[in-house]
Structure formats: C-alpha cells, structure tokens
Amino acid sequence: MSDWTAICRIEDIPPLGSRRVARERGAAVAVFRSATDRVFALLDRCPHKGGPLSQGIVFGESVACPLHNWSIGLCDGVAAAPDEGCTPKFSVQIVDGVVHLNAAELATLGTDLPVPMAGPQTRKIAA
Numbered sequence: 001m002s003d004w005t006a007i008c009r010i011e012d013i014p015p016l017g018s019r020r021v022a023r024e025r026g027a028a029v030a031v032f033r034s035a036t037d038r039v040f041a042l043l044d045r046c047p048h049k050g051g052p053l054s055q056g057i058v059f060g061e062s063v064a065c066p067l068h069n070w071s072i073g074l075c076d077g078v079a080a081a082p083d084e085g086c087t088p089k090f091s092v093q094i095v096d097g098v099v100h101l102n103a104a105e106l107a108t109l110g111t112d113l114p115v116p117m118a119g120p121q122t123r124k125i126a127a
C-alpha cells in the first residue's frame with residue numbers, strides 16, 4: 001500500500017473553497033485551497049458541534065464554520081480564541097500539481113468521532 005493517496009489536482013479545488021473526500025469509516029476529510037494555492041486538509045467536522053467545515057467560508061488560512069461561525073485554522077485545526085477546540089488535521093503532499101493525503105491518516109485519523117449529520121454526499125475514494 002502506498003503511503004500517499006492521490007486525491008485530485010489542485011485546480012480541482014475551487015480557490016477559497018474545498019473538496020470533500022469520503023472515507024470507508026468516519027467523517028469525510030475536507031481539503032481546502034487558499035487564495036495563494038496552499039492546500040490544507042482537516043476532518044470535515046467542526047470541533048464545536050460537528051458542523052461540516054467543507055461548507056464554510058475560507059478566508060486567509062482559516063475557515064468559518066457554516067453553523068455558528070467559529071473560525072478554525074487550516075494549518076492546525078485549532079479554533080480561534082475565545083472559542084476552544086481542535087479538529088484533526090491531515091498531512092498533505094503536492095506532487096506535480098496533484099494533491100495527496102497520507103494513506104495511514106486517511107484510514108485512522110478521527111474515525112472514532114461521530115459523523116456530521118449535515119453536508120452533501122460524496123463518492124468514497126478508491127481503496
């Protein structure tokens with residue numbers, strides 16, 4: 001098994017937007033693209049009440065949760081003060097414009113957390 005799983009090309013993620021990557025177990029992963037083409041990946045689950053961060057507004061290197069507007073750092077998944085909490089962050093590797101996520105993290109990270117009840121359905125990635 002490869003250490004990294006190809007997800008999509010950078011340009012497949014809208015600038016200041018995201019793409020959801022469904023998994024066999026656990027919540028999906030939200031892959032974000034900043035205005036400067038940096039790419040980040042967080043569990044698609046707000047640390048507040050589980051809102052779908054992939055549906056939030058990306059600004060700078062943060063995303064505003066669509067449910068109650070908490071600001072979550074894309075680099076580390078940490079909620080900006082005065083809010084408190086953290087959502088798991090996934091490692092990202094870009095090779096020749098293709099976004100890869102770490103395969104071990106995809107299989108295990110955050111799989112013990114409840115899946116959000118809101119957000120669109122997406123196809124699962126190939127195993």
Ligand code: FES
Nearest residue numbers: 046049051065068
């Ligand atoms: S669920 Fe994200 S701010 Fe409340």
